[in-house]
Amino acid sequence: MAFFSKNQQEPVPEVETKVWSCSNKECSGWMRDGLTFDTTPECPLCKSPMESEIRILPELQ
Numbered sequence: 659m660a661f662f663s664k665n666q667q668e669p670v671p672e673v674e675t676k677v678w679s680c681s682n683k684e685c686s687g688w689m690r691d692g693l694t695f696d697t698t699p700e701c702p703l704c705k706s707p708m709e710s711e712i713r714i715l716p717e718l719q
């Protein structure tokens with residue numbers, strides 16, 4: 659039987675999360691889809707248009 663400290667934090671569950679990912683293959687910019695955009699957002703790093711995609715990310719607490 660494994661022993662776990664009561665103070666040990668439980669691992670954060672990972673969930674499918676909608677994100678915006680930069681369409682520029684040379685750029686690694688992306689952001690969570692937490693805001694409402696009227697149009698496709700532009701990358702804050704290189705100003706390229708961003709594409710919607712699903713990533714597995716730790717759930718926001």
Ligand SMILES: [Zn+2]
Binds near residue numbers: 685686687703
């Ligand atoms: Zn970019």
